[in-house]
Amino acid sequence: MDTASYSYTVDLKDGYRLLAIDSTNPGKGPHGMTQERVNWIAEQCAKAKTDGKKLIAMMHHSLLDHFTLT
Numbered sequence: 001m002d003t004a005s006y007s008y009t010v011d012l013k014d015g016y017r018l019l020a021i022d023s024t025n026p027g028k029g030p031h032g033m034t035q036e037r038v039n040w041i042a043e044q045c046a047k048a049k050t051d052g053k054k055l056i057a058m059m060h061h062s063l064l065d066h067f068t069l070t
């Protein structure tokens with residue numbers, strides 16, 4: 001668990017690990033997160049690889065800019 005936010009990981013069945021990312025930090029970087037949280041996410045990705053887990057990441061806010069269909 002990231003003690004500075006509500007981000008966490010949990011192991012699921014069949015070798016999967018869920019990475020739940022709290023992205024609600026208005027005004028923090030272009031993606032709404034502090035550098036510390038980005039570092040924590042990178043650490044969790046590396047740990048999942050070391051542990052042989054298939055990682056599934058989820059967050060409320062999009063990492064990409066929204067677009068309009070015309």
